[in-house]
Amino acid sequence: MPQRWKKIIMRVFWPLMPGWPDEGRRIVQWPHLRALMARAQAQSPRFQRIFNAGAGEGGYSRWLLEMPGLKWLVETDFDWRSNTHSRFDPRQLLFCASLVSIPAQDENFDLVLCTEVLEHIREHDQALDEIARVLAPGGWLLITVPTPPAVPDSNHVREGYRPEELSAMLSARGFEVVDQRFCMYFFFRWLLRNWPRLAYCPRILIRSLALLDCYFHIGPPMDLMILARLMKPHRAGRDAGRKAHPADLVSAPEPV
Numbered sequence: 001m002p003q004r005w006k007k008i009i010m011r012v013f014w015p016l017m018p019g020w021p022d023e024g025r026r027i028v029q030w031p032h033l034r035a036l037m038a039r040a041q042a043q044s045p046r047f048q049r050i051f052n053a054g055a056g057e058g059g060y061s062r063w064l065l066e067m068p069g070l071k072w073l074v075e076t077d078f079d080w081r082s083n084t085h086s087r088f089d090p091r092q093l094l095f096c097a098s099l100v101s102i103p104a105q106d107e108n109f110d111l112v113l114c115t116e117v118l119e120h121i122r123e124h125d126q127a128l129d130e131i132a133r134v135l136a137p138g139g140w141l142l143i144t145v146p147t148p149p150a151v152p153d154s155n156h157v158r159e160g161y162r163p164e165e166l167s168a169m170l171s172a173r174g175f176e177v178v179d180q181r182f183c184m185y186f187f188f189r190w191l192l193r194n195w196p197r198l199a200y201c202p203r204i205l206i207r208s209l210a211l212l213d214c215y216f217h218i219g220p221p222m223d224l225m226i227l228a229r230l231m232k233p234h235r236a237g238r239d240a241g242r243k244a245h246p247a248d249l250v251s252a253p254e255p256v
Contacts, residue, residue, distance in 0.1 A: 024210035054117030
């Protein structure tokens, strides 16, 4: 079959092809992430070095690459031990690492994006110490986590974080919480709760439920999004970083 016809068939039947919940999650989170980022950019118009902490399948990579003035996008994920992840832009630097020991120099980044990662890490205090260590003073953290009551997930080491709990953890590390938002209500919760029992779920259903969730906030939210700015270095995190890493830590070079 000619390649042109394959593309036409794929385009016509694409809505009926099986999808994945992350497609819906990005639809639900996107308006909030965009609004929070706009607030950060109003005070810091350019982010030269961005760290995508726990990039997964790279769902937000292209968005981060569109940031004005970006020189390097450093992306890491612990699951890349067994899964390959392709680089599609020369400004990307990819490596596999845990957030409890980030192979990067102190004060190396202007922005850290960490979406749906902290709840997977048993040593979450150490992970936040490391994020504070590699973020430059005045830099920004955009973090999303589940918030109780959340749909049970066997991959999570905790159900999630209440706003006051995560805010206190960030404040203890020198962050000032600038804004917070919530998303993922009844419709997206229904999708996640029933996903293990769905033998087949077309993309059009996933996207429809995600759009309904954006417009109709029924029941308690299941996801917390916080924008915070690092106002002063977190000394404990920097001391731990110096002990954990040699002098030749990964530092993104200037682009050629």
